[in-house]
Each structure stands twice: as structure tokens, then as C-alpha cells.
Amino acid sequence: MPLFSNNKNTQAGERGDHFRLGVWLRLHGVDLITMALMGALGLGIYEAPPAPSRSFPVYFQDGEVVYPQFAYPLRKEIIPIYAAALIAFLVPFFFFTIFQVRRRSLNDWLTTTMGLLKSLITAAVFQVFLKWLIGGLRPHFYAVCQPNVQANVAPFGTGFASLMYDRSVCTGDKDQIDDSLESFPSGHSTAAWAGLFYLALYINAQLKVMSAHNSAYWKMILMFSPLLGATLISGALTIDEFHNWYDVLAGAIIGTCTALVAFRQTFAAVFDFRFNHVLLPRSTSLFHRNPFLVAGMQSPFFTYHVATEDLPVTREGGWGWGKEAFNGAPGDATVLMRGRQQGSGARNRPAEVPTNAYGV
Incomplete structure (x- = not known):
């Protein structure tokens, strides 16, 4: 059963x-189950x-701190991680919802939001794996660790000139030490760019900021706004000394x-x-079989007119106006589409272009 009902006179998805x-x-x-598991x-x-047992120096033999860049005081985060995650989801979701005033498609709204969640969840899992297995020292590591290192007193240093120690020399709070050993990569930056860069691509696609038409300047500003937001969220982490550059x-x-x-994965380009505003089709899955596709009545690569x-x-x-598919750079696929339409004698008819159809 298709996602939208059909009849002889109605194109699926209209x-x-x-x-x-x-x-x-x-x-x-x-996908929903996979995202929940991820x-x-x-x-x-x-x-x-x-996971790793990281070694680090504290003092040179003359008592000078080896890495003063890890000796910043522990400060309160300007933007907490939960706030960064909420911004990365809620701001794009707000625009998806506002744009439905024109789009008026529940499928478009849900599928676009699912694409956003795919970006956020995949990025989050990727970065927590790196934090766990690689990590690194935060700029406030020494302040959190509060190392107790004395010459000829256990625990003794290791490595050349016995300059290296592990977390056994730390006397600070265990949870804070754990966190200060997992600096790489930044979770704030990962979430911000996974969500807000997706939004910038969506704004570009829906408002045609970069197209064959010289669009209004406010559209360019709106497209760059989420990129500015992602940059500010990322940059704030270097101000409060929670992350290295x-x-x-x-x-x-x-x-x-x-x-x-x-x-x-969500859109055609x-x-x-x-x-790049056209949703790609999803016609079958483990839990759904399209009877028209199974019976050979439809192609898995759907075509549709500009509905x-x-x-x-x-x-x-x-x-x-029905001319969208004819705009493009010389020598690209537009030439083929022109030739096909001229050959059919339908110069003024909307071109068939690959689209969202299951039928959606």
C-alpha cells in the first residue's frame, strides 16, 4: 500500500x-529502531x-610546570552540553516546522526531521567513541587533577628522567578527572555542526540561495546564521577553557x-x-512491502512531474512555473532533459525529474 492514496487522475504524493x-x-x-540503539x-x-591509561608530565626537574596550557582554572561552561544539544535539534526543527506553512507535507516534515536526527545521533556516537578510546587533556586538567608530586616520594615518575605520571598522582574529584581526560573531540562542536550545518543546507535548498537565480540577500544571511551559531558554540569552548582548538x-x-x-541520504542532492529540496523515495523496508513494486508495476527509481x-x-x-528543471550549468544533465523534452514535442510542459515517490 503506497504512503499516499492514488487514483487514475491523481499523481501519488500531490x-x-x-x-x-x-x-x-x-x-x-x-531506522527508528537503529537510531534508538545507537x-x-x-x-x-x-x-x-x-579507557586508556594516559601518561602526562607535571613538573620539570627544576620545578617548572611542563604544560602551562593545561593549568587553566576550572570554569563554568558558557554553554552546557545539554543546551548545545537542544540548540542543535530545536533550532532546525523550528525552521522545518515554519517552512511547512508553504510545504504542507507531513511526510516532508517527519522525514526531514529524521534526517536531522540521523546526523546528530551518528555524530554523537562517533565522538563519544573517540573521547572514550583516545581522549586527551582539557586545558583545566592540572586544576582538576591537583597532582601531588614530590621528589623521591611514591608514586614515582616513569619514562625519561622520571618526568611522566599517570592519574594515580591526582588528588581531585574522580568524576572531574574522568571528564578532564576526555577532551578530544568536542561534543559541543560535534552536535552544533551536525545540526546547524544540516539546517544551513536545508535553508539553501528550500530558499534556493545558490541557484540559477540571483536570490535576495536576506536568504544568504539566513543561510549563514546557523553556521554563525555553530561557530559561536564551538568558539565558546576555547573561552571557558573546556577544550583545545x-x-x-x-x-x-x-x-x-x-x-x-x-x-x-534524505534529499536528492x-x-x-x-x-536538493526533493525527498528521496522510501518504497520498501523490513516491515513494509510495496505491492506495486513487488508486482513489477513500478520502478524502484521513481519519476514524477513538478507537482x-x-x-x-x-x-x-x-x-x-514549470521551468525549474531547465536551469543549470552548460553541459550538465539539463542538456539531456532538454533533448528528451524537445523530442517529445512538449516544450511547454513541466519536465519529469527524479523525485520523491513511494508514492510520496
């Missing part, structure tokens, strides 16, 4: 068709103590990568303005 939540849940049920795995690793950079790279993949629901939020630049 506005007015009936969205079936039960079918959507069956189609995405495996979230539980990430939380378990996050709560686990650091390379921890922040690594988190930003992880979050950006998961956002790119999650967005492309990342930067190709003709298709109302297949349009982005913007109407600027001719979107909705």
Missing part, C-alpha cells in the same frame, strides 16, 4: 492525497570512564561530515539546486 502515518512508520521502522550505545559509552576543529569536521551524508508538493518553499526565480 497535495490532497491522504498521508498514512502507519505506512510511514513501517517504512522507517528499521542513542543507547552512545549514552552508555558517554557514561563509561576513560584542535578538539573544537575535530568536532566541527565530524558534525559537518554527518550532516552532509544525512542530508544527501546537496548542492544541485534543481533537486506542488515537489516544490521548495521559495517561489522566487520561477519556481512553480
Whole structure:
């Protein structure tokens, strides 16, 4: 049974068709279960103590502190980790919801949000694994560790000139020491870029900031706003001395990568303005079989015309006029589409372009 009801005169997925939540849940049920398992795995690793036994110097033989960059005082976080995670989800979710004033598609709303969650959860699990197995010293490590090191008194140093110690010399709070040994990579940065970079891609796709039309300047500002937010969240970690610059950079790279993949897994393109607003189809899953696909009545690679629901939020630049698919760089796939349409004698008819169809 398709996600939307069909009849002979109605293209599946057009506005007015009936969205079936039960079918959507069956189609995405495996993903929902996988995300729940990944979230539980990430939380378990996050709560686990650091896996490696890290060695570190404290003083040179003349009593000078070896790494003063790890001797900053422990400060209160400017943005707590829970706040960074909430911002990374709620801000994109707010825009997904606002844009539904124009989109008016429950499938679009749910599937786009699921793409965001895929980015956030994948990035979170990736970074907690690195924290657990690699980690590193936070800038306030010495202040939290409060090492008690005295010459010729146990515990004795190891390594060359006996300069190296492990956490056995620490006299501070155990939980704070555990946390201060897991600096790399930054969880704040990872969450911020996984969520807000996904939002920037979504704004670009829906408002066609980068397209064949010179769009309004406010759209560019709106697209860069989440990137500014992610940068500020990341940068705040170096102000309150909770992370080193390379921890922040690594988190930003992880979050950006998961956002790119999650967005492309959800939509037909990342930067190709003709298709990056179009949801990719999900026709079958472990919990749902499409009878039309099984019977050979549909192709797993659906085609559709530019229906109302297949349009982005913007109407600027001719979107909705039926000419969207003809805009593109010389020599790209647009040439093939022009040739196909000219050959059919349907110059003024909306082109068929790959789209969201299960039928959605």
C-alpha cells in the first residue's frame, strides 16, 4: 500500500492525497529502531570512564610546570552540553516546522526531521567513541587533577628522567578527572555542526540561495546564521577553557561530515539546486512491502512531474512555473532533459525529474 492514496487522475504524493502515518512508520521502522540503539550505545559509552591509561608530565626537574596550557582554572561552561544539544535539534526543527506553512507535507516534515536526527545521533556516537578510546587533556586538567608530586616520594615518575605520571598522582574529584581526560573531540562542536550545518543546507535548498537565480540577500544571511551559531558554540569552548582548538576543529569536521551524508541520504542532492529540496523515495523496508513494486508495476527509481508538493518553499526565480528543471550549468544533465523534452514535442510542459515517490 503506497504512503499516499492514488487514483487514475491523481499523481501519488500531490497535495490532497491522504498521508498514512502507519505506512510511514513501517517504512522507517528499521531506522527508528537503529537510531534508538545507537542513542543507547552512545549514552552508555558517554557514561563509561576513560579507557586508556594516559601518561602526562607535571613538573620539570627544576620545578617548572611542563604544560602551562593545561593549568587553566576550572570554569563554568558558557554553554552546557545539554543546551548545545537542544540548540542543535530545536533550532532546525523550528525552521522545518515554519517552512511547512508553504510545504504542507507531513511526510516532508517527519522525514526531514529524521534526517536531522540521523546526523546528530551518528555524530554523537562517533565522538563519544573517540573521547572514550583516545581522549586527551582539557586545558583545566592540572586544576582538576591537583597532582601531588614530590621528589623521591611514591608514586614515582616513569619514562625519561622520571618526568611522566599517570592519574594515580591526582588528588581531585574522580568524576572531574574522568571528564578532564576526555577532551578530544568536542561534543559541543560535534552536535552544533551536525545540526546547524544540516539546517544551513536545508535553508539553501528550500530558499534556493545558490541557484540559477540571483536570490535576495536576506536568504544568504539566513543561510549563514546557523553556521554563525555553530561557530559561536564551538568558539565558546576555547573561552571557558573546556577544550583545545584542535578538539573544537575535530568536532566541527565530524558534525559537518554527518550532516552532509544525512542530508544527501534524505534529499536528492546537496548542492544541485534543481533537486536538493526533493525527498528521496522510501518504497520498501523490513516491515513494509510495496505491492506495486513487488508486482513489477513500478520502478524502484521513481519519476514524477513538478507537482506542488515537489516544490521548495521559495517561489522566487520561477519556481512553480514549470521551468525549474531547465536551469543549470552548460553541459550538465539539463542538456539531456532538454533533448528528451524537445523530442517529445512538449516544450511547454513541466519536465519529469527524479523525485520523491513511494508514492510520496
